[in-house]
Amino acid sequence: MDDAVRLESLAKTYGSGDSVVTALRDIRVSFPKGNFTAVMGPSGSGKSTLLQCAAGLDRPSSGRVFIDGTDIAELSETQLTKFRRESTGFAFQAFNLLPSLTAEQNVALPVRLAGRKPDRRTVQQVLAQVGLEKKAGSRPGQLSGGQQQRVAIARALVTRPAVLFADEPTGALDLTTGRELLDVLRKLVDSPADDGLSTVVMVTHDPNVASFADRVLFLADGSLVGELISPTSEAVAARMAELAVPKC
Known part of the structure; x- marks a missing residue:
């Protein structure tokens, strides 16, 4: 299986009857292993909904989602929660770190919440992957915004x-710290640890951020309307400008 994530005829609607809203329409796309994909589109195009359905945070109205070969539609809520905890990672614009815990303790938290004892060596390894091995004992208040996002x-x-899965991970960061974070994400794909991550799916509205990806998918009105391979910020900006022009 060469796909980390595969979406088959994915659709998502909210409401019913005359008030039904279609957020996603017949999405068919794969996210290959060892690949960094950015998802873009105008406001309200369905970007975050796509990410949430692909990550198993929300159930689609129809269609199927495969993560690392597992059809998550077949999982109960309890099974899905366990699967998400073990097989997917999430990063959002908000860091959501616990201020009373050190960086090391924040990183270990998902393992503790799963009822297991954290392996300190693994915790130290992932902190090293994001360049923060020397900040393991620091609390969030002692870290910059970029460092806090790297802890996340x-x-x-x-x-x-x-x-x-990353939803606007640079949204709360300035240009310099945002670029540092993108360099970290790029390295996770290009030079993963022996048992580490090599696939990133990121929602962004920024063409400069999207240019760090291997490809960009474009959404409009809940449908996939194109992609760019090896994108440049200029090419992404031009495509977004086209999507922003109302159709006659």
């Missing part, structure tokens, strides 16, 4: 997931 990335990696 390390926390997402501690279970050695098949894929990392």
Whole structure:
């Protein structure tokens, strides 16, 4: 299986009758292992909904989602929760770190919540992957915004997931720290640890951020409308400008 994630005829609607809203329409796409994919589109195009359904955070109205070969539609809520915890990682714009815990303790938290004793060597390894091995004993208040987001990335990696889903991970960062974080994500794909992550799916609105990916998928009105391979920020910006022009 060469796909970390595969979506088959995915659709998502909200409401019913005359008030039904279609967020996603017949999405068919794969996210290969060892690949960094950015998802873009105008506001309301379905980007976050796509990410949430692909990650198993939300159930689609129809269609199927395969993560590392597992059809998550076949899983009960309890099974899905366990599967997400072990096979997927999540990073969002908000860091969501516990201020009273050190970086090392924040990273180990998902393992503790799963009822297991954290392996300190693994925790130290993922902190090293994001360049924060020397900050293991620091609390969030002692770290910059970029460092806090890197701790959040390390926390997402501690279970050695098949894929990392990131929703606007640079949204709360300035240009310099945002680039540092993107360099970390790029390295996770290009030079993964022996048992580490090599697949990233990221939602962003920023063409410069998207240019760090191997490809960019474009959404409009809940449908996939194109992609760019080896994108440049200029090419991404031009495509987004086209999507922003109302159709006559």
